[in-house]
Amino acid sequence: MxxxxxxxxxxxxxxxxxxxxxxxxxxxxxxxxxxxxxxxxxxxxxxxxxxxxxxxxxxxxxxxxxxxxxxxxxxxxxxxxxxxxxxxxxxxxxxxxxxxxxxxxxxxxxxxxxxxxxxxxxxxxxxxxxxxxxxxxxxxxxxxxxxxxxxxxxxxxxxxxxxxxxxxxxxxxxxxxxxxxxxxxxxxxxxxxxxxxxxxxxxxxxxxxxxxxxxxxxxxxxxxxxxxxxxxxxxxxxxxxxxxxxxxxxxxxxxxxxxxxxxxxxxxxxxxxxxxxxxxxxxxxxxxxxxxxxxxxxxxxxxxxxxxxxxxxxxxDEPPESNEGPLSIEHCKGRIDFKNVSFKYEGSKTYAIKNISFTVLPGQTVALVGASGGGKSTLINLLPRFYNYKEGQILLDGIEIKQYTLENLRKHIALVTQHVTLFNDTVAKNIAYGHLEGVALEKIANAAEAAYAMNFIEKMPNGLNTEIGENGVKLSGGQKQRLALARALLKDAPVLILDEATSALDTESEHYIQAALSQVLKNRTTIVVAHRLSTIENADVIIVLANGQIVEQGGHKELLKKGGAYAKLYNMQFKDKNNDLVIASQTE
Incomplete structure (x- = not known):
């Protein structure tokens, strides 16, 4: 100092x-x-x-x-x-x-x-x-x-x-x-x-x-x-x-x-x-x-x-986030283009992602898969400009994201992460957070219903007005993630980022959320980071990342036929699932 x-x-x-x-x-x-x-x-x-x-x-x-x-x-x-x-x-x-x-x-x-x-x-x-x-x-x-x-x-x-x-x-x-x-x-x-x-x-x-x-x-x-x-x-x-x-x-x-x-x-x-x-x-x-x-x-x-x-x-005296973009638009279609994007964290000598290029069309769902440390989270953190890249371009509706004001850029993006952040307030205020404050209770309930959250909210002492404690301490992991998903659905942004958003859900909850998402995702561009490959089989494009680079991309069936990196990941998970079933049957 x-x-x-x-x-x-x-x-x-x-x-x-x-x-x-x-x-x-x-x-x-x-x-x-x-x-x-x-x-x-x-x-x-x-x-x-x-x-x-x-x-x-x-x-x-x-x-x-x-x-x-x-x-x-x-x-x-x-x-x-x-x-x-x-x-x-x-x-x-x-x-x-x-x-x-x-x-x-x-x-x-x-x-x-x-x-x-x-x-x-x-x-x-x-x-x-x-x-x-x-x-x-x-x-x-x-x-x-x-x-x-x-x-x-x-x-x-x-x-x-x-x-x-x-x-x-x-x-x-x-x-x-x-x-x-x-x-x-x-x-x-x-x-x-x-x-x-x-x-x-x-x-x-x-x-x-x-x-x-x-x-x-x-x-x-x-x-x-x-x-x-x-x-x-x-x-x-x-x-x-x-x-x-x-x-x-x-x-x-x-x-x-x-x-x-x-x-x-x-x-x-x-x-x-x-x-x-x-x-x-x-x-x-x-x-x-x-x-x-x-x-x-x-x-x-x-x-x-x-x-x-x-x-x-x-x-x-610490400089705030760079927010020099002059552009502010009311609606965007949701087309996303990554063009030769490379990025390394401050103080690091190695690139977290290197020369990444791909396109997501409006309404498409793109899944990012790969081993831990492959660059998936880094990639999605660049889109809302949590980090600023210096090499390549990221475009939203054909305009580089640095041209948008930060507030306007993030207005068009809804984010659901694996580590859910909730506040010591009511269920309703956690769903209708920030710019969503003041939204009608009926719309909050509809978003909670779409995220399959109303079934446990209705059992709470005061329903949507129940206090959930610091970081939702009174809720299970699956319940927290359903509230986070309800928050994203209420925002109704044209771009949705799901970062391991269903990882903490039980099988039944995941089934209902996947059904809800299949309807919701039709009208918005979605980028999904997933380790559980069974949840992204219907994605329009699957991108496999390794060591910060794209090694494969295509549809689920197409990538399985190739027998490459994706097929290996899928077969490993399928094998583990079969082993779990065998162990379960032996203990019965």
């Missing part, structure tokens, strides 16, 4: 504050009122002592009223400062969090492939929280205590500027200490945020894969993996706390030495000062360590917040 200048990061963070400058200005005015009361308390003390020494007590009776007035001003200032800086900071954090999430929706598939989910989730939860610390408590402290420090130093200069300048001679040492500690805090904060991402990732894997963990006895492995990550996080956190903890006392020691010197010098040099001036000067000087200490503590949070903001800006 390229480290950026801390000042530039903070300046960029402040650009999110600019729209709310009025709130920020009110906050600063509030803190100015708060800060002004500190030296005024010392001034009241000076007046009281001088009045007592001079036996002039005429104005002393109004001092309590002035004191109460100062406390009122201090309270009003604190309220205005705290409330309006909170309005600014929470709004900025909300805007940042939404911008990150919105940007996630625009990032290319390749980004999700190369970044684990744990780190991505921790950016929008933990890291934004760190920015909150930097943008609320820390900024509040910097403004409030910074103004208080300036006010107190100003009063010292007013009483005796020579002694005040002597006291401020420790400033270079404090500056050096702050710079050194800031660099160390940023480095440690970066490591801590990385470990939070790793812990989130490990936890996410355990939650989503708990059945596999338990089935294969992986509990101890996962415990140890998390323990190591948490232990590393603990060590880095301790280093950060140790740095912060020693930073404060060191600064206090430097200021303490300066105060001791100031006390000695004031006793020697303030010969002509009144007792009130002397007490007020020392009181003001001894009030300084507290705001300086709080500024030091705020610096720790600022550094952590800057590292968090840096990680957020890195995400925001």
């Amino acid at each position: 390229k480290q950026r200048n801390g000042l530039k990061i903070y300046k960029r963070l402040l650009t999110y504050v600019i729209p709310y400058w009025r709130w920020f200005a009110i906050s600063v005015i509030g803190f100015m009122l708060y800060a002004a009361t500190q030296p005024l308390f010392a001034a009241i003390l000076k007046h009281i002592i001088d009045s007592l020494q001079g036996n002039t007590r005429e104005s002393i009776h109004i001092m309590p009223l002035i004191f109460v007035g100062l406390m009122l001003v201090r309270g009003v200032g604190a309220y205005l400062g705290n409330f309006f800086i909170a309005k600014v900071s929470t709004t900025v954090v909300h805007v940042l969090r939404c911008k990150i999430f919105d940007h996630y929706t625009l990032l290319p598939t390749a980004y999700f492939d190369s970044n684990n989910s744990g780190y991505m989730m921790s950016r929008i939860t933990h890291n934004v929280g760190e920015v909150t610390q930097a943008a609320t408590d820390s900024v509040k402290t910097i403004i409030r205590e910074g103004l208080t420090t300036i006010g107190l130093i100003g009063y010292l200069i007013y009483i005796d500027w020579i002694l005040a300048l002597a006291f401020m001679s420790v400033t270079p040492f404090i500056t050096w200490l702050v710079i050194y500690v800031s660099k160390r805090l940023r480095a440690l904060s970066r490591k801590i945020q990385d470990t939070v991402g790793e812990m989130t990732h490990i936890t996410s894997e355990l939650v989503s894969g708990h059945r596999i963990v338990r089935s294969y006895g992986g509990e101890e492995y996962e415990k140890e993996r998390f323990k190591k990550s948490s232990q590393y996080h603990r060590r880095q956190s301790l280093k950060l706390e140790a740095t912060s903890a020693i930073h404060g006392p060191l600064m206090q020691l430097i200021i303490g030495i300066a105060l001791a010197g100031l006390m000695y010098m004031s006793l020697v040099m303030m010969q002509t000062a009144t007792a009130g001036e002397f007490v007020a000067f020392l009181t003001t000087a001894f009030l300084l360590p507290r705001p300086i200490r709080q500024l030091s503590d705020a610096n720790s949070k600022i550094q952590k917040g800057m590292v968090a903001a840096e990680s957020l800006f890195i995400i925001l």
Whole structure:
């Protein structure tokens, strides 16, 4: 990760504050009122002592009223400062969090492939929280205590500027200490945020894969993996706390030495000062360590917040999916042409697919078959532009797909994958998802009926309005895939992609879905990826892929007669099926 200048990061963070400058200005005015009361308390003390020494007590009776007035001003200032800086900071954090999430929706598939989910989730939860610390408590402290420090130093200069300048001679040492500690805090904060991402990732894997963990006895492995990550996080956190903890006392020691010197010098040099001036000067000087200490503590949070903001800006600077195509059409016929298409994944030296050419006519069904790793999934991922190819052309209705806007291209394509994604919502909302939201319940029911899903939906407590849990945890694999198929059917796109869409179905469900598909597929172009060859015997064209290249294509009967790659695959599956039947008969 390229480290950026801390000042530039903070300046960029402040650009999110600019729209709310009025709130920020009110906050600063509030803190100015708060800060002004500190030296005024010392001034009241000076007046009281001088009045007592001079036996002039005429104005002393109004001092309590002035004191109460100062406390009122201090309270009003604190309220205005705290409330309006909170309005600014929470709004900025909300805007940042939404911008990150919105940007996630625009990032290319390749980004999700190369970044684990744990780190991505921790950016929008933990890291934004760190920015909150930097943008609320820390900024509040910097403004409030910074103004208080300036006010107190100003009063010292007013009483005796020579002694005040002597006291401020420790400033270079404090500056050096702050710079050194800031660099160390940023480095440690970066490591801590990385470990939070790793812990989130490990936890996410355990939650989503708990059945596999338990089935294969992986509990101890996962415990140890998390323990190591948490232990590393603990060590880095301790280093950060140790740095912060020693930073404060060191600064206090430097200021303490300066105060001791100031006390000695004031006793020697303030010969002509009144007792009130002397007490007020020392009181003001001894009030300084507290705001300086709080500024030091705020610096720790600022550094952590800057590292968090840096990680957020890195995400925001990631280029979104390329979407430069100007074309948007209402309807398409569904003709698809692959012309000499080659593609390799980012960072890979070998081609996933090489020199692929074929045509799918409107209304045709083309099946892609072959061993795992042959390039089938890569091929279908290029059509909706989840990945961008650089060699060859893919045409939809004779127009290269890069000429379409992404939204318009994907509008014409419905996708059903082997790994079904469902959301923690009702059955109806999972079928009518995204652009389909708001579709009449009758149409949703018709799509579910066509996908042979209504038979189990009707048995649910609330039918189509039943909550199905996270990723459809309450459903079987076959039921999930039927809902995904219903979603695709409801979309009614002219191009349908089925990526192992019937692999998790039982024989009975598959029979009904195949019957439904035989009707539905007549009016749309379909590309089917299938390992179960019995499901694609009626396809218009079967394309056999091996090592990213087309080795055979033709109809089912034609390819069987050839006795080539397809025939071998088919005979292997047929042999396995016969063996299963023999085993079943022997066990009866």
